Amino acid sequence: MPDFGSDQLEDFRQEARAWLAANFPPTLKGSGGQALEGGGEVGGDLAAWRRAIGQKGWATPTWPPEYGGGGLSGPQARVLAQEMAKAGAFNPLMFGMGITMIGPTILDYGTEAQKQKHLPPIVRGEVQWCVGYSEPNAGSDLASLQTRAVDAGDHWVINGQKTWTSGAQYSDWCGCLVRTDPSAKKHDGISFLLIDMHQPGIETRPIALIAGASPFCETFFTDAVAPKEALLGQINVGWTVGKRLLQHERASQTGAPGGGRTVPLPEIAKRYCGVDAKGRLEDQDLRTRLVRHQMDARAHGLTLARAMAEAKEANGATNAASVLKNSATHVAQTRAELTLEIFGHQGLGWSGEAFSGEEIESVRGWLFGKAMSIYGGSAEIQNNIISKRILGLPDTTQSS
Structure with a gap:
């Protein structure tokens, strides 16, 4: 497998960049896939993008090509993710459970007949x-x-x-x-x-x-x-199969890269809160908390990259997904809270011309984000997994 800086990877980077330029619709740039989050039927450029990336196999870049996957190496998949982020592109199948949970579990436990029946339609976004x-x-x-x-x-x-x-x-x-x-x-x-x-x-x-x-x-x-x-x-x-699926689910909820839109919070804060003569946020306490949030987000990203490498060596998701699930929840919920604080009274809107689309979306996202502590296994459940399976602490929930 080539090193990240090798000529082979650079060739692949150029290939990915050219393919995205030819196939990713500019109308979807930076949308982060919001049009998909409601579920149901899709059409227009979104349908064309889903069809193109499904046929290419790059919605599931590391899946075996015999089931419709891209057959890429881990380093190639990371390059693809980087180029998608640069292009403002997103994976249109990441919002469903086919490629994040069910597909990987079928790869783990399915018969050859089950793999041939179910995986190609998942890869193509047809089901x-x-x-x-x-x-x-x-x-x-x-x-x-x-x-x-x-x-x-x-x-x-x-x-x-x-x-x-x-x-x-x-x-x-x-x-x-x-x-x-x-x-x-x-x-x-x-x-x-x-x-x-x-x-x-x-x-x-x-x-x-x-x-x-x-x-x-x-x-x-x-x-x-x-x-x-x-x-x-x-x-x-x-129960064994079900636990494996939950590992895949938690791994998919840890903030893996894949494109989308995320405006840096300091930029939003400068717009709404003002700056001092040196161009810094005037509110020193807010400035401190923003830096702390950025440090948490960076630490999460670095830990995620390490866990992904370890999971590859372990041939699948690991219990580290529980740590990262809680970490991703903390980072996302903190960002949502800070965003509404920065908006001030503009962070109270639900609808109407007095509020921008960004403000309304942030309020609704803040409310929906409360569920992150619950879905995919509650934060308390993840802490139990961490304590028993990673830290090796005794199980005090079982009777002797």
């Missing part, structure tokens, strides 16, 4: 996936889930309810944890099924959120069906 994990009585204690899959000979029959199933109302498929052996210990009787969402036995109901958007759903299974080959991994060993 959308959701994940059926949490239930009304099985949130942080996920292993208490009661959605049941019964063996009906040549297929499974699924009954139960999931909640917080992000994007379920738009999804074609669901990666779902189900109970297949009610008599086993709660961690031992769980299996992982790949369920077609386009059937009468499945109903989704969006859950309204304080931020105005509704990415989450309640999902009801009433005699829904899945063929026997929908089982991912071994029967009653789905």
Whole structure:
């Protein structure tokens, strides 16, 4: 594998730059993919961009080419990310669960038939996936889930309810944890099924959120069906598969580079708060807290780069994702809080001509960002993982 500064990498950089110039629509520059966050159908330049990067395989740059991936090395993928950031481009498939969670888990545990069936459509952005994990009585204690899959000979029959199933109302498929052996210990009787969402036995109901958007759903299974080959991994060993998916999810929520827009906070602060004769922010306390935030963000980025290298050596996501998930949450929520403070009374807007689009978007983003401490495993759950699996502290939650 070539070094980062090698001639081969420089050649690839030029190739990536030229391809982006020819295929990334200028109308989407710097949008950060906001048009995708509502889910549903896309069209115009966004659809063209998704189709182009999917066909190239660069939405999943390091996935094997036999499944539609780019087949790039780690250094090449980093170069691609750098060039996308310079071009103001973004990965239009990073906002779904196909390439961030389900696809990597199928790569880990899927049969060859499952990989050939599911991975190429994910790479091309032709299907959308959701994940059926949490239930009304099985949130942080996920292993208490009661959605049941019964063996009906040549297929499974699924009954139960999931909640917080992000994007379920738009999804074609669901990666779902189900109970297949009610008599086993709660961690031992769980299996992982790949369920077609386009059937009468499945109903989704969006859950309204304080931020105005509704990415989450309640999902009801009433005699829904899945063929026997929908089982991912071994029967009653789905807890292992499910934990692996969560590692991939947390890794995707750690702030990996991929383009988008992020105006530096000091620039915003100078616009709204004014500067002194030396061009510095007049508010010394705000200046100090902005520097501290920038240091936290930089430390997070450096730790992320190290963890990505370690994960490559370990052939997948590691428990370090729990550290980075909490770190990314802290950095993002702190930025949101500082942004609204900088805006002053302009940080109170929800709609109307008195507020700019940037101000309204920041307010809604601040509200939605509160969920970061919860989704993908709450901050408390991540701290438990860190204490037991990284620090080696004793597990005080289990009875002797």
